[in-house]
Amino acid sequence: MxxxxxxxxxxxxxxxxxxxxxxxxxxxxxxxxxxxxxxxxxxxxxxxxxxxxxxxxxxxxxxxxxxxxxxxxxxxxxxxxxxxxxxxxxxxxxxxxxxxxxxxxxxxxxxxxxxxxxxxxxxxxxxxxxxxxxxxxxxxxxxxxxxxMTTLFYVLVVASIIMLIPLIIAGIVLSRFLLRPIQALTQTMKDNTRHANWKKIDVGNRSRDELYEMEKTFNEMIDYLKDNFEKQEVFVSDASHELKTPISIVKSYAQLLERRGEANPELINESVEAIDAEADRMQKLVEQMLSLAKNKTEAAMQQVDLILLSEETIATFKGAYARDIHLEKQLTEVVVNGNPNQLQQVVYILIDNALKYSQETIEVAISARNNEAILQVTDYGQGISEQEQARIFDRFYRIDKARSRDTGGTGLGLAIAKSLAEAHHGRLIVTSDVGEGSTFTLTLPLVQGNEPYSH
Incomplete structure (x- = not known):
């Protein structure tokens, strides 16, 4: 019915x-x-x-x-x-x-x-x-x-019929008034499904009732789905493009080994090293893509000391790369509310990015101001132009593609870091001058009622 x-x-x-x-x-x-x-x-x-x-x-x-x-x-x-x-x-x-x-x-x-x-x-x-x-x-x-009583009975029957007729007509008019927006919504959804477009409902200037709110919410949902679908298409396209190159390299070296490998031992070593490097690159790319998808789900939150977390991360890099990373802190404790693993991943990405694009000392500074914790990672590398600063946090975007491939970059690190920062109600921005270096600034809300302690 x-x-x-x-x-x-x-x-x-x-x-x-x-x-x-x-x-x-x-x-x-x-x-x-x-x-x-x-x-x-x-x-x-x-x-x-x-x-x-x-x-x-x-x-x-x-x-x-x-x-x-x-x-x-x-x-x-x-x-x-x-x-x-x-x-x-x-x-x-x-x-x-x-x-x-x-x-x-x-x-x-x-x-x-x-x-x-x-x-x-x-x-x-x-x-x-x-x-x-x-x-x-x-x-x-x-x-x-x-x-x-007989006369009254017939009068009441006639009166009932007379009252029912306009009530039935009113029910028909009411049902049409209520169902017209629903039918329009249904038809729009069918059109979107059949023709794979992003058609919206024209709400016009009618009364702001519940039906208007339903149509407005549907239009907002269409905008949201369209935006996410386009992002998904871009993501899949970029991921396919990024995976295509290492796969082609691996396939080329495999074919080269098949043709000339037995007669040229040096070619075997070169090919194995290239295949191993590209395999590592593909593994890292897949891991970062999975990480980016996982970051969309909520993680368990707790109080985290940003200074202690940064010290542990810096110690890991110093042991692995033997690079000079200097930590500047004016406080003994800066507590934020967040997921320790995700926040450590942000710090790791920022330091790792600085090490790739600079051979000089990396400076990490932690401070607190206006109920916000501030973490800054500064490198003295080639810097980033203003045009590229607007795209630095886009997925798969790399400033120097050739150099990024040499250093193993995928173009996903900063996108992951920004996504994690926003998930913690924070911000991640970059300031840079070409030829002088770059500073990435992470800002997070301090835990309320937990004042930072200075030396």
Whole structure:
């Protein structure tokens, strides 16, 4: 069942039930009020008959009772033995099979009839002429009430139909109003799927309701998916391009070995070294690509001393490369909130990048200012032009491609570092002058309430 049908059916059924409840309440409330009014009038008439019988003993009872006989009613006088003291007086319209019995209590009741109008009955004990207690029963056939209730029934039915027609029309209009944006959204998604485009919904200048928010959110999602899809295409294209070169080199040396390897032992060594170097390069490229993908997931955070982490990383580089790396610190402790492994990877990438592009001393400086921890890695290499500084953090971008291949660079390191910095609510920027060197600055929020200690 379509949503439009559900809305129309639900709204129509709901209003039908509501109308039935209201009309039924009106019907029975009117009946009860009118029936009570009829009983009150009949009770007053019964009291009048009783008083007249008591005050006029000389008037023949039948004549007196006949004078007070209701228009559509009946009068009975019932003795203690349950028999009629005088013959009953009745109009032809009232059914004679109404039961009667002697009672010393005054009673008011309405007797329902199957095929006819209801009958109102008043039973009142009185003292008869001979001093016996008898029951005076006065009945009235509620023909007028029955006709009124029949008329009211048809009026309520017609009124219900008249009210349902505009309600059904309103349900149709409402369903169209609600479903038009949903249908547009569905069609747009189908078009995007079928034609592989990035079509958005025209929200226009209509009211800013929930449907508007849905359409606006869909457009934002399309922009987000488009941006990520384009980035993915660029990433796959760049990765394919980067892997193509080492694979071609490995294949070329393998073919060279197949043709001339047996006759030239020196060629074997050269080829093995080249294949091994390119294999290492491909391994490093794949590892960094996986690292970049993993960095998109949230990692466990804890308090990390940036100075201690940097000292450990610098010690590793000094032992491996025997290079001069100087750490400048004015504080004994700079605590940030982050993942130790990821933050160490950022420091590693920055120092490794500085070592590749400079043969001079590498300087690492750590400080704190304005509730921020600041880590700077400075090299005195060839520097980076302003044009290239704007792209230095792009994936696979390398300033000197030939030199990067010699040093094993993949162009992913700084992209990973920037991604990790942003994941820690920090920033990574570069300042550089051509021919003088470069400084990469990592800024991270300090742990609140944890003031840094100076010497």
């Amino acid at each position: 379509k949503l439009r049908t559900k809305i129309q059916l639900f709204s129509s059924l709901f209003m039908l039930v509501l109308i039935l409840l209201v009309n039924t309440s009106i019907y029975y409330l009117f009946y009860n009020i009118t029936a009570d009014s009829e009983l009150e009038q009949l009770a007053a008439q019964t009291n009048t008959i009783a008083e007249t019988l008591s005050s006029n003993p000389d008037i023949p009872t039948s004549d007196l009772l006949d004078a007070y006989l209701p228009t559509d009613g009946m009068i009975r006088v019932i003795g203690e033995d349950g028999n009629l003291v005088v013959p009953e007086l009745k109009k032809p319209t009232i059914p004679s099979e109404i039961a009667y019995e002697f009672s010393v209590n005054e009673e008011q009741t309405i007797v329902a009839q199957e095929q006819e109008a209801d009958v109102a009955i008043i039973s009142k004990p009185i003292i008869w002429h001979n001093g016996d207690i008898v029951t005076l029963q006065v009945s009235n056939h509620l023909l007028a009430l029955d006709e009124t």
